[in-house]
Amino acid sequence: MSGLAGRRPQASPRADRRPRSPASALFWRLFLINGLVFTFGLTILALSPATVSSPVLLTELPILAVGLAVMLTANAVLLRTSLAPLGALTALMERVDLLRSSDRIAHSGNGDLGTLIATFNAMLDRLEAERSASTAHALAAQEAERQRIARELHDEIGQSLTVVLLGLKRAVDRAPQDLREELHTVAETVRASLDEVRQVARRLRPGVLEDLGLISAMNALASDFSAVSGVPVTRLLDPRLPQVSGDTELVIYRIAQECLTNVARHARASQVELSLRAGTGAVVLHIIDDGRGGPIHEGAGVRGMRERAMLIGADLTIDSAPSTGTDVRLTIPLTPTAPIANGRK
Template sequence: MRKSFDLPLFWRVIAINGAVFVVGTAALALSPATVSTRVVFSEAIVLAVGLTVMLVTNGLLLHNRLAPLDRLSRQMSSVDLLRPGQRVSPADAGSGGVAALVASYNAMLDRLEAERSASAAAALAATEAERARIARELHDEIGQSLTVVLLGLKRVADQAPPQLSEELELIQDSARASLDEVRRVARRLRPGVLDDLGLLSALAALASEFTENTGLPVRRGFAPGLPALDPQAELVVYRVAQEGLTNAARHSGASRVELSLSRQGDAVVLRVADDGHGLRGAEDGAGIRGMRERALLVGADLRVGSRSGGGTEVRMVVPVRPRAEVG
């Protein structure tokens, strides 16, 4: 390891200023120029030129040393841990104390991104576990209780006098609608079809349910022969597609939506696009930031932007990880 004898930044500035003034003083002392008791115009010009040269030289030398600090400051003000890979290039830092500062800053970002990824993974895993628990309780407890209520109402309706039949039928319809809503909520919380039938069937069911609930048609395009994803990546793809469709229904004012899965080399590409009014420069909301956090968990590249023909496009490229890396 090479030993460094670089001075702190403060002493570097002092040294640069001192060197410039020493050189300027020596130049004036050794030059034939003299200054009268009362400075004449020609002497004033010489002094002004000398001062200008010293200032310009000092500015150029300081700029060379301090410019990387300006770049580092701009980077610090715009860094977003949900957009990994933002670093200050070591080539732009020069050498010495500034280079060490840039290296420390980049190492800090590496550590923060790793810690955020780990904490986000733990938080999202806990969220999914809680979703699964609530979905089971809705299905097994509330769903079964409503089923018992429906069966009881049917028995009562069969034995009730005709004047009560219409009222009992309305109560049955209300209970049946509540049971259907409980089942829909349970499916949204934990898509059982994803575990039972796989990602493509889950996305197809999601699109059908979306159209049924919102009236927006969804054009589906699932390429054949897609590489298999691990369970965590499949869940991320499903949740991002779910959030993309939800945003299209709530915010875009779209008349149709596209949902597709395709292959790009050894990666799977999810695309959710609509023909609405686009983002219009809006900041990322909680939904988009949630999608970015999920994408980071599986090393996916997520991009959300406006389409050239109008509307919004969510595009996520999910790498296929070797089985040894899964878990």
């Protein structure tokens, strides 16, 4: 009994066996395919009445050529079928973009290549999750910095300009007649600067979004855009949207803001349509302009829009053709039980 107690249990050979690597598995797959083809050809040659002389006669050459062609054809068909998933995998590697999720290869368990494809899809899932997490942290830090700058502009620079404006008003009242006109011009310049500071602060921190809700914020955004650019905006805003989270509302607002900024800077449009409506199981933001259109250059603005859309699992499409304007559509999927909001939380 003591001898038995002192023995260590031996692991079974199957437990010690390590899984084969993809390279080893692919080697054995090709080896078995070629072995199968050669075995089949040798069996046919052994069972057939055909014989080969030494040296080979001219009448026997066609038989050998046909046998070789059959073996090569069978080998090519089997190899092509077995390695077909590698072509799809290569194409996905060339076009993969972490900002355009759900681009995967469907695999049907094709042996070891199916395992390779499943591993590649799992790697893309991990990369997208890491990219989404890092983007969320970066955008959260960006929003916090925007709010800090907006507060400083409003509380410090805005108040300082207000004090200067009041001082100039008192100076105008006490100044000689020949200086009043000049001081009045300076006061108007300071007033315009104060208005610009307030507009910048509103763009950095959409207080109306927090206070009055998404629909009011979109109306204010469209009004500010028209006032600055002179381009009229047709608004199609559904006041009974399904309720979404605060993060989703902020993403919708920021993407609409970026779209209108791009229209003002690049589109040379005469009309813009801003639509925010409920679709089938989704909320859809749709912005169309009649500007010059053209190829889309995905700079920092467009990449930022795609990153924000990725954070909430939304689908962002941008279509633009020369002389037909630009069409931007953001589709945000919703849960079936989302309650109805009246435009204000």
